[in-house]
Amino acid sequence: MPKEKCALCHEYKDLELSHIVPKFVIRHLKKTSFGAIRNMENPNRVVQDGEKHYMLCGDCEDLFSAYETKFANKFFYPYMNDSIKEFDYDQETYYFLTSISWRSLYLDILDFVKNHEVYGVDLTTLEILIQKEKSMREYLLKINSEIDGIEHHIFFFDDLVDVEKSYPELRPHVTFHRGITSYTFFNKELNSQATITNMMGIILFSLYSKGPDEYWENTEICNGVGQLKAKNQIIKSFCANELNEILDFSKQRSDEISEKQKSKIVDKIKVDPEKFAQSKVFEDLKKDFGLE
Numbered sequence: 433m434p435k436e437k438c439a440l441c442h443e444y445k446d447l448e449l450s451h452i453v454p455k456f457v458i459r460h461l462k463k464t465s466f467g468a469i470r471n472m473e474n475p476n477r478v479v480q481d482g483e484k485h486y487m488l489c490g491d492c493e494d495l496f497s498a499y500e501t502k503f504a505n506k507f508f509y510p511y512m513n514d515s516i517k518e519f520d521y522d523q524e525t526y527y528f529l530t531s532i533s534w535r536s537l538y539l540d541i542l543d544f545v546k547n548h549e550v551y552g553v554d555l556t557t558l559e560i561l562i563q564k565e566k567s568m569r570e571y572l573l574k575i576n577s578e579i580d581g582i583e584h585h586i587f588f589f590d591d592l593v594d595v596e597k598s599y600p601e602l603r604p605h606v607t608f609h610r611g612i613t614s615y616t617f618f619n620k621e622l623n624s625q626a627t628i629t630n631m632m633g634i635i636l637f638s639l640y641s642k643g644p645d646e647y648w649e650n651t652e653i654c655n656g657v658g659q660l661k662a663k664n665q666i667i668k669s670f671c672a673n674e675l676n677e678i679l680d681f682s683k684q685r686s687d688e689i690s691e692k693q694k695s696k697i698v699d700k701i702k703v704d705p706e707k708f709a710q711s712k713v714f715e716d717l718k719k720d721f722g723l724e
């Protein structure tokens with residue numbers, strides 16, 4: 433393990449390989465998969481694990497993991513396994529959500545700086561992101577108890593009726609329920625930035641600067657105690673476009689799956705059609721094509 437500066441505590445220690453999307457999500461995806469997980473970046477390569485980076489020391493990993501476990505047990509598993517739609521949240525939920533977006537934002541800033549021309553990142557955007565990363569980091573280290581001007585929203589991708597009707601070929605259920613991804617995006621004209629993380633249909637948006645005329649209903653997790661319901665959620669924001677972006681991107685990638693890979697998948701289904709019929713993928717495919 434290389435001795436390098438920990439992204440959170442800034443001490444020089446042995447760094448561990450950190451997951452961006454939490455481990456419990458990746459484990460659940462694997463456990464409920466028919467066959468192996470395919471990476472969105474390169475669908476022909478089978479990924480055994482989620483994306484990982486040397487980023488945090490053992491102490492900082494341990495600090496985060498307690499919050500992770502609580503979120504997994506209070507939100508993730510009840511939603512995935514028992515179709516629970518109402519969730520009580522508290523400061524620990526807010527901390528956990530901050531830790532996910534912060535990890536993603538931290539790595540994206542490094543990437544934006546290195547490849548600013550590719551991403552078209554301007555200095556103003558970069559400055560805002562760097563400032564937000566710093567205040568999230570200080571909050572995560574418990575130097576401050578609040579973060580200035582950021583909002584966390586959770587959107588449950590349940591049944592997007594409109595998307596479903598207009599674009600069954602984009603396979604929204606399969607894409608979001610069987611997907612994991614996390615990245616930062618921005619809109620220069622609106623001066624808005626956010627990090628999106630999809631955890632198999634539980635979609636977290638962390639807003640760094642809200643655009644004008646944004647409207648979010650039944651989605652926000654405050655730094656306090658409250659309740660969130662997975663129904664009647666409304667998003668009117670540039671962030672909503674990002675869901676379409678993910679669908680388009682995923683469609684492009686799955687179109688690129690080679691014939692060889694496709695026939696491997698078909699062979700697997702032929703070997704055990706009953707297992708496929710009971711799989712979560714099949715359930716989502718049925719929803720996508722309106723077969724239910």
Ligand SMILES: [Zn+2]
Nearest residue numbers: 438441489492
């Ligand atoms: Zn550390």
